[in-house]
Each structure stands twice: as C-alpha cells, then as structure tokens.
Amino acid sequence: MTRYRYPLPPGPITPESVYRDRRRFLRQSSGLLLGAALGGGLAGYGIPARADWLEESLEAAGTGPHTTDEALTDHDAVTGYNNFYEFGTRKRDPADWAHQLDTDPWSVTIDGEVEKPGTFAFEDIVRPQTLEERIYRLRCVEAWSMVIPWNGFELGALLKRHGPTSRAKYVVFETLHDPEQMRGQRRDILDWPYREALRMDEAMHPLTLLAVGLYGRELPNQNGAPLRLVVPWKYGFKSIKSIVRIHLQEDRPTTTWEEAAPNEYGFYANVNPEVSHPRWNQARERRIGESGKRETEMFNGYGEEVAHLYSDMDLTKHF
Amino acid sequence: MRHPRLVIALRLLITAAGVVPALWLAWAWRRGALGIIPEETAMHFAGTTGLFLLLATLSLGPAFRLTRWSGFMAVRRRLGLWAWAWLLGHALIWLGVIQGWAWGWAWKEVLDLPYLATGLAALLLLLPLALTSPAMVKRRMKRQTWQWLHRLIYPALALGLLHYWMQIRADYREFTYYAVVFGVLLGFRIGSALMDRR
Numbered sequence: 001m002t003r004y005r006y007p008l009p010p011g012p013i014t015p016e017s018v019y020r021d022r023r024r025f026l027r028q029s030s031g032l033l034l035g036a037a038l039g040g041g042l043a044g045y046g047i048p049a050r051a052d053w054l055e056e057s058l059e060a061a062g063t064g065p066h067t068t069d070e071a072l073t074d075h076d077a078v079t080g081y082n083n084f085y086e087f088g089t090r091k092r093d094p095a096d097w098a099h100q101l102d103t104d105p106w107s108v109t110i111d112g113e114v115e116k117p118g119t120f121a122f123e124d125i126v127r128p129q130t131l132e133e134r135i136y137r138l139r140c141v142e143a144w145s146m147v148i149p150w151n152g153f154e155l156g157a158l159l160k161r162h163g164p165t166s167r168a169k170y171v172v173f174e175t176l177h178d179p180e181q182m183r184g185q186r187r188d189i190l191d192w193p194y195r196e197a198l199r200m201d202e203a204m205h206p207l208t209l210l211a212v213g214l215y216g217r218e219l220p221n222q223n224g225a226p227l228r229l230v231v232p233w234k235y236g237f238k239s240i241k242s243i244v245r246i247h248l249q250e251d252r253p254t255t256t257w258e259e260a261a262p263n264e265y266g267f268y269a270n271v272n273p274e275v276s277h278p279r280w281n282q283a284r285e286r287r288i289g290e291s292g293k294r295e296t297e298m299f300n301g302y303g304e305e306v307a308h309l310y311s312d313m314d315l316t317k318h319f
Numbered sequence: 320m321r322h323p324r325l326v327i328a329l330r331l332l333i334t335a336a337g338v339v340p341a342l343w344l345a346w347a348w349r350r351g352a353l354g355i356i357p358e359e360t361a362m363h364f365a366g367t368t369g370l371f372l373l374l375a376t377l378s379l380g381p382a383f384r385l386t387r388w389s390g391f392m393a394v395r396r397r398l399g400l401w402a403w404a405w406l407l408g409h410a411l412i413w414l415g416v417i418q419g420w421a422w423g424w425a426w427k428e429v430l431d432l433p434y435l436a437t438g439l440a441a442l443l444l445l446l447p448l449a450l451t452s453p454a455m456v457k458r459r460m461k462r463q464t465w466q467w468l469h470r471l472i473y474p475a476l477a478l479g480l481l482h483y484w485m486q487i488r489a490d491y492r493e494f495t496y497y498a499v500v501f502g503v504l505l506g507f508r509i510g511s512a513l514m515d516r517r
Contacts, residue, residue, distance in 0.1 A: 074355075076355060080355045081355040085489065085490075089488075089489065089490035091355070092354045142488075187490075189489045189490045190489055279433060279434060279486070280432050280434065281431040288356070291419055
C-alpha cells in the first residue's frame with residue numbers, strides 16, 4: 001500500500017511554545033541581571049525528552065486500515081479552527097491559548113473495572129504501542145467537517161493490556177481540569193472536567209483511535225495533546241481531548257454535553273443526517289476549505305464498519 | 320437648549336461608530352487576522368456591531384426622556400441607519416461570500432435552518448424603518464403612522480436576539496449583555512407608556 005504524501009508544514013527553528021512565550025520571557029527577564037535571567041530562563045525551555053522517541057515513532061508510523069483518500073484539510077485549518085472550550089469558545093481561542101498547557105510530564109489514570117488499574121506515565125502508555133497513520137473524516141455537530149491525518153493506536157489495544165473485567169460495559173474519559181493552564185475552565189460554561197464515554201463495543205472497535213500525533217508530528221495542544229480520542233463515525237464532541245482518566249464501569253454514565261442539553265446532544269451522538277439538532281439541520285455540512293455544502297453521510301460514511309453496532313436500536317430515540 | 324456644538328460632536332461620534340469598525344474589519348481581513356475562515360468571523364463581527372448600534376439607537380429615546388435634551392433625537396436617524404447598514408452587511412457577507420450568491424442554495428438554507436429564517440425575518444422588519452427614515456418620506460407620512468411603524472424595532476430586536484441565541488451552544492455571556500440591555504430598554508418603553516396614559 002502506498003503511503004499518502006502530504007507536504008509537511010515548515011518546521012520552525014524556535015519551538016513554537018518558546019516563541020509563543022517570548023513576551024513572558026522578556027517580561028521576566030527585565031529587571032534581573034542579564035546572566036541570571038538567561039540562565040534561569042533558558043533552563044526551563046529545554047527540548048522535552050519525550051520529543052525524541054515520539055518523533056521516531058511518528059516517523060515510523062505506517063498507514064493503518066480505514067484510511068480515506070479524500071483531500072486533506074489544510075494543516076493551518078486543522079490547528080487553527082477548533083472547538084476546545086477549555087481554552088475559550090471562539091474557534092481561534094484554542095490556537096491562541098493552548099500553549100499555556102504543559103503536557104510533559106503527563107499521566108493517565110486507568111481504573112474501575114480493569115484487572116490492572118493504576119496511574120501511568122504518558123510514555124508507559126504510548127511506547128508499547130505501534131503508531132499508525134489514519135486519515136479520517138471529522139464531522140462536527142455544528143455542521144462542518146474536515147479530513148485529518150491522525151497518528152495513534154487503537155483504543156482497544158490499550159484497554160486489552162489492562163484487562164477489562166466482565167462488568168466493564170462503558171468506558172468513561174476525562175479531560176484535565178486545571179483552570180490555571182486551561183483558561184476556559186475559569187468560567188462554568190460546562191460542568192468541568194469534560195467527560196465523554198463509549199459503550200464497550202464502540203471502544204473496542206478497530207476504528208476507535210487514541211491519537212498522539214497529527215500530520216506526522218506531535219499532536220499540537222489545541223488538538224488535544226498529548227492524548228486524545230478519535231471516533232470518526234460520531235460527532236466531534238465525542239472525541240475527547242487531553243485525557244487524564246480512563247474509567248471502566250458497568251452503568252451508563254452521563255456525558256458533559258448530554259448533561260448540558262439532553263435534548264440536543266445524545267449519549268451516542270452518531271453522525272446522522274436524518275436526525276436534526278433541535279436548532280439546526282444535520283443533513284448537510286460545510287467541508288472546511290470548500291465552498292458550498294456536502295451531503296452528510298450516515299455514520300459519517302463509516303456505516304459499513306459500524307452500522308451493525310446499532311442494528312437493534314432506534315437511532316431517532318438514541319441519537 | 321440645543322447646544323449645536325454638542326450635536327455636531329455627537330454626530331461625529333456616531334459617524335465614527337459606523338465607520339471605524341468597518342476600517343478595522345477591512346484592515347484585519349487584509350492582514351489575515353480574522354482566523355481560518357475570515358468571512359465567518361467578519362459575518363459575526365458585522366452582526367454584533369449592528370446589534371450594538373441598534374440598541375444604541377433605541378437608547379436615545381430614553382436618553383431624551385431623562386435629560387430633555389433634544390440633541391439625542393436629532394442624531395437618532397443617523398445612528399439607526401448605521402445599524403441598518405451593518406445588519407445588511409452582515410446578511411450580505413452571508414449571501415455573497417459564504418453562499419457565493421447562490422440564491423437557490425441560500426433559500427434552501429433559510430428553509431432548513433430556523434436561525435436563518437429568524438434572522439431574515441428580523442432584517443425584513445427593519446426594512447420599512449430604513450425606507451421611511453429620510454426626512455422627505457417622514458414628512459409625507461402621518462406622524463402616528465410613522466411612530467407606529469417604527470415600533471417594529473422592538474419585534475425586530477427580539478427576533479434578532481432569538482437568531483443569536485439559537486446558535487449558541489454553551490457560552491451565553493456576550494448574548495446576555497445584549498439581552499439585558501434590550502430588556503431594560505423595553506421595560507423603560509413600557510413603563511413610560513403606562514405613565515403617559517395616566
């Protein structure tokens with residue numbers, strides 16, 4: 001299989017986080033002895049050790065199954081037009097403010113109905129996995145869509161390592177809750193921390209991905225670094241970002257958006273052109289970078305792979 | 320007392336309120352500072368600017384009643400027309416840039432998306448107000464007819480706010496500011512009407 005080629009964005013000589021932090025650096029430097037300022041300032045800006053092995057794994061990533069050959073959405077659009085309310089509700093807020101989040105070190109708690117619970121370093125979760133590239137369509141509940149080359153591994157592979165018990169029926173995810181680093185959390189627009197969940201069979205489905213990279217590079221903070229979920233047949237809000245907890249349980253949980261507006265956002269949130277959002281139609285979507293609109297496909301075009309999961313369900317009721 | 324100088328200053332301020340945001344928008348668009356989808360940002364900016372100016376127009380009546388300074392009434396038409404221009408611009412960015420003048424598609428969208436129909440209704444309610452605002456037209460109309468017609472600003476604003484509210488997913492802060500101002504102005508209007516009747 002030939003690997004899909006895309007132009008990599010030009011790599012900045014100065015790491016982006018350092019560049020974005022330049023004002024703070026200058027502010028902190030003023031009034032101090034120059035030597036002390038440089039010594040103290042630069043020490044904190046070392047290249048994170050994580051980058052080395054993660055870059056290598058990302059370079060080695062082969063193309064996985066289920067990859068679409070549709071035209072990719074521009075890198076700048078994928079990283080500059082985001083819904084990540086932890087950093088603000090405007091589309092550009094995540095790109096403007098996500099640099100305030102420090103993702104290294106990072107740990108994830110895996111607990112509940114598993115044989116091997118615990119809190120694990122990001123490295124220990126990701127290094128044993130073989131990374132793949134998956135080019136997926138992403139359909140936002142707001143009726144826009146993108147085509148995104150993710151790098152990651154199947155969620156099922158991680159869950160198997162921790163041995164789900166027979167009582168594990170649902171997998172619940174939580175985003176980091178830290179208003180210091182995530183300025184959007186200083187206001188109660190949603191009930192923080194953000195929670196999402198999948199049914200066990202959805203979580204174990206080979207399409208369901210945990211992503212650590214985008215466009216062959218480390219995942220940018222605004223896209224949910226260092227670890228995020230990607231469920232391509234569901235509306236984008238299901239694909240929770242910056243995950244710190246994965247909890248397996250028997251009862252169906254209530255997720256953040258479901259709790260905020262249960263008549264508008266269901267637990268399943270499968271892309272479905274026939275079930276309208278109460279305030280807007282879901283039959284068509286705007287593909288970012290295109291003019292006009294496209295017809296939205298059932299299950300975002302992944303029906304062949306996932307329709308059987310819902311064969312005995314009324315999707316108008318369980319939207 | 321009319322204080323002609325103060326009226327001139329207020330007129331200049333209103334012209335600036337109409338023109339400066341347009342200059343800023345053009346400059347930001349050219350510089351690429353409006354984000355990945357500049358037309359979407361520009362459309363939202365035009366909508367909120369128009370809403371702000373329309374609420375400002377509506378506040379001139381109460382300002383006059385409270386101060387008895389007729390200068391407020393002398394500038395009302397000017398401000399109202401700026402609000403109309405921004406709201407028309409808001410709709411034209413949607414129709415021209417976002418829908419690419421595809422009238423058929425645009426109409427289909429209006430039928431599909433209730434918030435678009437609501438916004439269009441608000442704009443249509445404002446159209447007769449804009450058309451009857453020139454002094455020449457106003458003079459030819461009966462005073463009461465004109466006043467009655469221009470009360471359409473209240474349902475137009477209510478529909479405009481509804482159009483805004485229907486698109487919000489979780490963050491109601493900015494909307495609340497506008498809604499509260501509208502509520503206060505509406506309350507003032509009803510209150511003074513009741514007092515006049517007595």
